[in-house]
Amino acid sequence: MEQGKALHVVVVGAGIVGASIAYHLAQRQVAVTILERQQPGAGASSHSFAWLNAFSKEPYAYHDLNRRSMELWHRFAHDLQVTNGVHWGGEMHWVHTEAEAERLRQHIQHLQAWGYPARLISAAEVQRLEPGLRPGTVRAASLGPSDGHIEPEKIITACLGHAQAQGAVLHTHTAVQGLRLQRNGSTGQRVQAVQTAQGDIACDAVVLAAGTDTTALAALAGLAVPQEESPGVVVRTDVRPRLLHAVSVLYMPSIDTVRPEIHLRQLADGSVQIGEGSQESLARDDSQAHADALLARATHYLPALAGARAIPVPVGYRPMPRDGFPVLGFPEPVPNLYLALMHSGVTLAPLVGQLAATEIVDGARVESLAPYRPERFW
Ligand SMILES: Cc1cc2nc3c(=O)[nH]c(=O)nc-3n(C[C@H](O)[C@H](O)[C@H](O)COP(=O)(O)OP(=O)(O)OC[C@H]3O[C@@H](n4cnc5c(N)ncnc54)[C@H](O)[C@@H]3O)c2cc1C
Structure with missing residues (x-):
């Protein structure tokens, strides 16, 4: 972008990624307009387990990107003045079988070689950290003390509130339906305006942070x-007394040979969230029966959940680039259309917001984002 010129940037999508980018742009005195088809957080962000981690992130460069963002979360939350939507304390994991134990030991060793502060802990330490747990046989256990989880809606509200205090304008229930493009040189084009049912909005640059809809919107500019x-x-539960005392995220082993492990966290209001499998596992069963079954499996390990009520939550769709890695940057064919599409967007939101603002406002090309350029698909 041209130095010294007052920029007007339209951010499409008010999930955690769009909200963080809008916040960081507004901090840089950019004039920001945020367009959200429904209400802020309506997409993946409000369906997320929202674990801040780099536990299974490969290769090292991607692990490190997540680590840097985890570290930034402390300052981000502080600057946003969010006091009860960020939960530190670490993630605890344990397994029942010798085969799983060997895999966990090897994985922790691998993470330690990358400098991640995860470590193996004893069964006694599991019990000391969380006396309310009935973990069963503990063949191996680990603690990732720098992990945490957040409540995306609270962060999104804070980002948008701070951005608006700096002059940003938020339009909810306003879908971007088209992009008005102008030829730029012999092969390229630029976005002149975004098109909505309420009219066109002219701008210097557009950020597509529309989650799963980013693919359809990018296609409007001919980008695949x-x-x-x-x-x-x-799934969620009703409000419960405090369940966990030291750690904030639990990964609990399967209670049989058929069903996958489950993970659990508790929010500031006392409600508990339970998911199944890994952060990439595919699940479509959002029935009451499935929610009841997940709660029963959690109660097996945490008897204090007895009497809780399971509340099913509709399926959420992760924004998931085909190769699993973020898509970030201005593509060469449309050099004022910034793409911001990613899984693990909750972990990555603070760093992506900061780096996207640097690229958009200063015209820099951040080297650590080089593996994530959209051109890799073409
Ligand atoms: C079940 C599940 C578990 C997860 N667990 C984790 C986890 O533990 N840790 C982690 O880091 N990540 C996790 N994720 C991933 C993480 O939640 C997402 O990467 C992140 O929320 C993406 O945020 P976003 O802002 O890019 O997208 P979204 O939150 O989907 O926001 C996109 C927004 O764009 C809006 N929009 C779409 N089209 C238009 C349009 N045409 N005009 C205007 N607005 C539009 C939508 O309404 C939506 O509000 C999980 C996701 C799911 C679903």
Whole structure:
């Protein structure tokens, strides 16, 4: 972007990624307009398990990107003045079988070689950290003390509130339906305006942070940004007394040989969220029966959940670029259309917001984002 010129940037999508980018742009005195088809957080962000982690992120460069963002979360939350939507304390994991134990030991060793502070802990330590747990046989256990989880809606509200205090304008229930494009040189084009049912909005640059809809919107500018469908289910419970005392995220082993492990966290209001499998597992069953079954499996390990009520939550769809890695940057054919599409967007939101603002406002090309350029698909 041209130095010294007052920029007007339209951010499409008010999930956690769009909200963070809008916040960071507004901090840089950019004039920001945020367009959200429904209400803020309506997409993947409000269906997320929202674990801040780099536990299974490969290769090292991607692990490190997530680590840097995890570290930034502390300052981000502080600057946003969010006091009860960010939960630190770490993630605890344990397994029942010797085969799983060997895999966990090797994985922790691998993470330690990358400097991640995860470590193996004893069965006694599991019990000391969380006396309310009935973990069963503990063949191996680990603690990731720098992990945490957040409540995306609270962060999104804070980002948008701070951006609006700096002059940003938010339009909810306003879908972007088209992009008005102008030829730029012999091969390229630029976005002149975004088109909505309420009229066109002229701008210097557009950020597409529309989650799973980013693919369809990018296609309007002739860009192919392939995604995989990635449904996931995280159920809730009614409000419970405090369950966990030291750690904030639990990964609990399967209670039989058929069903996958489950994960659990508790929000500030006391409600508990439970998911199944890994952060990439596909799940489509959002029935009451499935929610009841997940709660029963959690209660097996945490008897204090007895009497809780399971509340099913509709399937959420992860934004999932086809190769699993973020898509970030201005593509060469449309140099004022910034793409911001990613899984693990909750972990990555602070760093992506900061780096996207640097690229958009300063015209820099951040080297650590080089593997994530959209051109890799073409
Ligand atoms: C079940 C599940 C579990 C997850 N667990 C984790 C986890 O533990 N840790 C982690 O880091 N990540 C996790 N994720 C991923 C993470 O939630 C997402 O990467 C992140 O929420 C993406 O945020 P976003 O802002 O890019 O997209 P979204 O939250 O989907 O926001 C996109 C917004 O764009 C709006 N929009 C779409 N089209 C238009 C349009 N045409 N005009 C205007 N607005 C539009 C939508 O309404 C939506 O509000 C999980 C996701 C799911 C579904």
